[in-house]
Amino acid sequence: MSLDAHQEKIGTENKFIHSNMLVLLDSHRRIRGYYEATNQEALTKLDDEIKVLLAEELRNSRDGR
Secondary structure (H helix, E strand, O other): OOOOEEEEEEOOEEEEEEOOEEEEEOOOOOEEEEEEOOOHHHHHHHHHHHHHHHHHHHHHHHHOO
């Protein structure tokens, strides 16, 4: 997982500007989905999608892909 944030200096303080969205990437760095971090339904879907992605990765590694 990666955090995408932008640091900006406002006056004398450093502020971070970020999003509440999570991005699921596969091992080829293809985007598999966007999920809102503050939405429980979206997080449940993310959990399910991670399980699917792991199963795909295991199947592909056994097949030599």
